[in-house]
Amino acid sequence: MNASNPLDTLIEQSRKARDHAGRNLADDRRGQAQSAAQLDALRRYRHEYCRRLQDAMSRGIDAATLSNYRRFIRSLDDAIDTALRALDQQEEKVAASREHWQQRQRQLSSYDTLAARRAEQERRREQRRELRDNDELTNNAMARRERRD
Numbered sequence: 001m002n003a004s005n006p007l008d009t010l011i012e013q014s015r016k017a018r019d020h021a022g023r024n025l026a027d028d029r030r031g032q033a034q035s036a037a038q039l040d041a042l043r044r045y046r047h048e049y050c051r052r053l054q055d056a057m058s059r060g061i062d063a064a065t066l067s068n069y070r071r072f073i074r075s076l077d078d079a080i081d082t083a084l085r086a087l088d089q090q091e092e093k094v095a096a097s098r099e100h101w102q103q104r105q106r107q108l109s110s111y112d113t114l115a116a117r118r119a120e121q122e123r124r125r126e127q128r129r130e131l132r133d134n135d136e137l138t139n140n141a142m143a144r145r146e147r148r149d
Contacts, residue, residue, distance in 0.1 A: 007118065011111045018104035025097040032090040039083040046076040 053069045061069075 007111065007115055011108070011115060014104065014108040014111050018101065018108050021097070021101040021104045025094070025101045028090065028094045028097045032087070032094050035083065035087040035090045039080065039087055042076060042080045042083055046073065046080065049073060049076065 049069070050073065053066075053073070056065065056069070
């Protein structure tokens with residue numbers, strides 16, 4: 001049983017590392033979804049504000065109000081650019097987190113494979129031991145029978 005302890009410890013540590021990486025990946029995906037939602041909201045707001053500008057222009061609008069509309073639309077464009085960069089960063093973060101999780105999963109799978117091999121070897125050893133014990137019992141029984149006859 002002592003031979004299994006180091007591998008069992010590695011498997012447990014690897015499982016914890018994989019689970020931690022999975023939680024980080026989930027957090028990063030939530031951040032990505034939030035960034036995408038924020039970008040979408042800004043785009044919708046910009047579209048709505050441009051529609052309002054078109055409506056105001058069709059009714060007639062003074063130069064100061066037109067300038068205010070355009071300035072605000074430029075600020076929305078800047079916010080959209082910032083949101084796009086944030087989304088790109090979140091996507092890179094998700095990709096890195098996914099790769100990290102996959103590495104941890106591969107490591108755990110390797111350890112699990114080693115543990116399965118170890119268990120199979122132990123099972124075979126046990127079968128050989130049982131076969132040897134049965135053979136010995138059979139031989140002893142035959143020897144007793146021969147002595148009685």
